[in-house]
Amino acid sequence: MKESMSFSKYVAVGVMLFALFFGAGNLIFPAQLGQLAGENFWPAIIGFLITGVGLPFLGVIAIGYSASSNLQDLASRIHPLYAVIFTSVLYLTIGPFFAAPRTGTVAFEIGITPYAGSGPLALLLFTAVFFSLVLWLSLNPAKIVDRVGKILAPGIVVLLIVMIGAAIVNPMGAIQPATEGYVGNPFAKGFTEGYNTMDAIAALVFAIIVIKAVKAMGMKTNKGILNATFKAGVVASSLLGILYVGIAYIGATSVEQYGLFETGGPVLSSGAEHFFGAAGTALLAIVIILSCMTTAIGLMIANAEYFHSLFPNISYKVFVIIFTTFTFVVSNFGLANIITYSIPVLMLLYPLAISLILMAFTSKLFNHSRLVYVSATIVAFAIGIVDGLKALAGTLGTEFAWLQPVVDFYTAYLPFYTDGLGWLIPVVVVMILTGIIARVMGPAANTAEA
Numbered sequence: 153m154k155e156s157m158s159f160s161k162y163v164a165v166g167v168m169l170f171a172l173f174f175g176a177g178n179l180i181f182p183a184q185l186g187q188l189a190g191e192n193f194w195p196a197i198i199g200f201l202i203t204g205v206g207l208p209f210l211g212v213i214a215i216g217y218s219a220s221s222n223l224q225d226l227a228s229r230i231h232p233l234y235a236v237i238f239t240s241v242l243y244l245t246i247g248p249f250f251a252a253p254r255t256g257t258v259a260f261e262i263g264i265t266p267y268a269g270s271g272p273l274a275l276l277l278f279t280a281v282f283f284s285l286v287l288w289l290s291l292n293p294a295k296i297v298d299r300v301g302k303i304l305a306p307g308i309v310v311l312l313i314v315m316i317g318a319a320i321v322n323p324m325g326a327i328q329p330a331t332e333g334y335v336g337n338p339f340a341k342g343f344t345e346g347y348n349t350m351d352a353i354a355a356l357v358f359a360i361i362v363i364k365a366v367k368a369m370g371m372k373t374n375k376g377i378l379n380a381t382f383k384a385g386v387v388a389s390s391l392l393g394i395l396y397v398g399i400a401y402i403g404a405t406s407v408e409q410y411g412l413f414e415t416g417g418p419v420l421s422s423g424a425e426h427f428f429g430a431a432g433t434a435l436l437a438i439v440i441i442l443s444c445m446t447t448a449i450g451l452m453i454a455n456a457e458y459f460h461s462l463f464p465n466i467s468y469k470v471f472v473i474i475f476t477t478f479t480f481v482v483s484n485f486g487l488a489n490i491i492t493y494s495i496p497v498l499m500l501l502y503p504l505a506i507s508l509i510l511m512a513f514t515s516k517l518f519n520h521s522r523l524v525y526v527s528a529t530i531v532a533f534a535i536g537i538v539d540g541l542k543a544l545a546g547t548l549g550t551e552f553a554w555l556q557p558v559v560d561f562y563t564a565y566l567p568f569y570t571d572g573l574g575w576l577i578p579v580v581v582v583m584i585l586t587g588i589i590a591r592v593m594g595p596a597a598n599t600a601e602a
Contacts, residue, residue, distance in 0.1 A: 156376065157369055157370070157371065161380075162383040162384055162387060163387055165366060165369070165380065165384035166383070166384040166386070166387020166388045166391075167305065167306075167388070168365060169212065169358065169361075169362050169384055169385065169387070169388035170305065170387070170388040170391045170392060171305035172354075172358045173208060173358070173392060174305065174395070175251065175254075175255065175447040176254045176255045176257075176259070177254060177348055177349045177351075178204075178349055178351070178392070178395070179262070179399065179416070179417075179420060179440070180258055180415055180416030181200075181204075181346075181349055182396045182397075182399040182400040182403065183399050183400065183402060183416030183420060184403060184415060185197065185334075185342060185345055185400050185416075186399070186401060186403025186419075187403040187404065187406065187412055187413065187419065188331050188412070189330055189334040189338055189341075189342065189400070189404065190328045190331065190334070191330055192334050192335070193327065195338040195339040195342065196330075196334050196339065196341060197396065197397055198342065199340060199341065199342030199343035199344075199346065200342040200343070200345055200346045200400070201393055201397075202343055202346065203349075203502075204346035204351060205351075205389050205392045205396065206389075207346075207352035207509070208349075208352050208354070209389045210352075210355075210509050211351075211352050211353075211354075211359065211505070211509055212355045212358065212359040212362060212385050213359075213382055213385060214356075214359070214508075214509045214513060215356060215360065215363065215512070216362075216377055216382075218512040218515065220512075222360050223356040223357055224239040226512060227239060227508060229515075229520070229525045230508075230525045230526055230529050236462065238504065240458075240459070240462070242357070242505070243458050243459070244455070245350065245353065245494075245497055245501060246350050246353060246354045246357070247451045247454070247475060247479075248452075248455065248476075248478045248479040248482065249482065249494075249497070250350070250490060250493075250497070251350050251354075252448050252452065252475075253480075253482040254483075254487065254490055255444040255445070255448040255451070256278070256448065256479070257279075257483050257486060257487035257490060258417055258444055259278075259440055259444040259445070260278050260282075261415065261418060261421070261487055262420055262421045262436065262441075263421075263436075263438070264278050264441075265418065266421050266425065266433055275483075275484055275486065276484055279480055279484060280480065282441075282448075283448070283476055283477075283480040283483070285445060286445060286452060286476055286479075287452075287473065289445075290449050290452040290453055290456070290472045290476060291469055291473075305443075307439050308440070308443055309391065311435070311439060312395055313394075313395075313398070315398075315402065315420075315428075318428075319398070319401060319405055319423065319427070322427075323405040324405045324406050324408070324426055327405060328408060340571035340572060343572070343573070344571075344572040347498040347499070348491065348495070348498065351392075352502065352505055352506065352509075356505065356508075356509075357454065362381055362384060363377060366384070399420070402419060402420070402423050403419045406419055409426070410422050415488055415491065420440075421433060452472055452475055452476055455475050456469075456471035456472045456475060492547050493547060495543050495547065496541070496543040496547060499536060499539040499540040499543050500533075500539065500540035501536075502536070503532040503533075503536035503539075503576075504532050507531075508529070510528075510580075511524065511528060511583065514583065514587070517587060518586070518587035518590040519591065519594070521586070521587070521589075521593075523589065523590055524586045527583075527586045528579050528583050528586070531575070531582045532579050535562065535566070535575035535578065536575055538555065539572065541555055542555065566578065
C-alpha cells in the first residue's frame with residue numbers, strides 16, 4: 153500500500169493545519185509577550201514555543217500514533233463518561249466560551265479600534281454584525297467559506313512576514329526591560345502563557361481533520377498516515393514558530409514608542425500604521441476581520457456538529473443559533489476579560505490534555521492499562537483543579553481560605569509548582585509506577601484499549 157506522498161501534498165496538508173491553528177489568539181499573545189518580556193525575550197519566547205508550537209504538534213501526532221478515531225475515543229481509555237465530559241468541555245473552551253468570542257474582539261481591536269475607538273457601544277455594534285454573519289454562514293456552510301479561508305491564510309502570512317522584515321530592518325524602538333512575571337522566571341512565564349493560544353487542546357480536535365485529509369490523498373496504512381501527519385505537522389509548526397518569534401519581536405520593539413498595551417491586539421495595528429501608513433492599517437484590518445470570521449464559522453460548525461452527535465434530537469441549526477448567540481454575548485465582555493477568565497479553565501485543562509498526550513505515546517509500554525490512564529488523570533486533575541481555583545480567586549480578587557493549605561502543601565513539596573508546572577513530575581512518576589505494575593500484571597491488567 154502507498155506509504156508516502158509528494159512533497160507538495162505534505163506542504164498542502166501542513167498549510168491547512170497551520171490555517172486551522174492560526175486564529176485570533178495566535179496574533180495577540182506573542183505580541184503581548186514581546187511587550188512584557190522585553191530584554192528577557194528569548195527565554196520567554198522559547199517557553200512560549202514549547203506550549204504554543206511543540207505541544208500542538210505532539211497533540212496532532214498523538215491521535216495518529218494512538219490510532220484513535222477521535223478525541224473522545226482516545227479519552228475513553230480513561231472512562232467513557234470522562235471522555236464525553238472532557239471532550240465537551242474542550243469543545244466549549246475552543247468554541248463559545250473563550251476562543252470563538254475572542255475572534256470577534258480581536259477583529260474589533262485590530263480592525264475597528266484604530267478608526268472608531270474602543271467604547272462598549274462600538275464593540276456591541278461591531279460584534280452584532282460580525283456574529284450575525286457568522287450565524288448566517290454557519291447555518292448555510294458553503295464552499296465560499298473554505299475558499300476565502302484558503303486565500304486569507306497565505307495573505308496573513310505574507311502581510312506578517314513583510315511587517316516582521318520591516319521591524320528587523322528598522323525597529324520601532326529599542327527593547328525595554330522586562331515587566332511583570334517575565335522578570336523572575338521568563339521561561340516558565342512564557343511556557344504558561346502559551347496555554348492561552350489553546351492550540352494544544354485544539355490539536356486533539358484538528359488531528360482528525362488532518363488524518364482524514366491524508367487518507368483522502370491515498371494514505372491507508374497506519375505507518376503511512378503517521379508519517380504524513382508528522383511531516384505536515386512539521387510544516388505547520390515551522391510556520392507557527394517563525395511567525396510567533398517575529399510577532400513577539402514586533403511587540404518587544406514597540407514599547408519605547410507606544411508604551412504597554414492592555415492586550416496584544418493594538419500592537420499589530422500600531423505596527424502596520426508605523427511601517428505602512430493608513431493603507432497598511434486598512435489592509436491589515438480587512439484581512440484580520442475576514443480571517444477571524446472564517447475561524448469563528450469553523451468553530452461554530454465544529455461545536456454544533458459535535459453536540460448534535462451527542463444529542464441527535466436537537467438539530468444542528470438549533471445548536472448553531474445557541475452557540476453563536478452565546479458567543480456574541482461573551483464577546484461584549486471585552487478581550488481583556490475573556491483572556492482573564494479563560495486562564496483558570498486552561499490551568500485545569502492543560503495538565504489533563506498534556507497527560508493524555510503523554511499516555512497516548514507511551515500506551516504500548518504499559519499494555520494500554522486503564523490503571524495508568526486513570527491514575528495519571530486523577531493526579532493531573534487534583535493539581536490542575538487547585539491551580540484553576542487559585543487563578544480564579546486571583547481573577548475575582550478574593551481568597552478561598554479552604555484552598556490555601558492545599559496550595560501551601562503543593563508549594564512546599566511539588567517541584568516547579570510556583571512556575572505553574574507542579575503537575576508535571578507527579579504525573580510522570582505515577583505513570584512510571586503504575587506502568588511497572590501494569591507490565592508485571594501482564595494480560596491480567598485491565599486494558600484501556602478497545
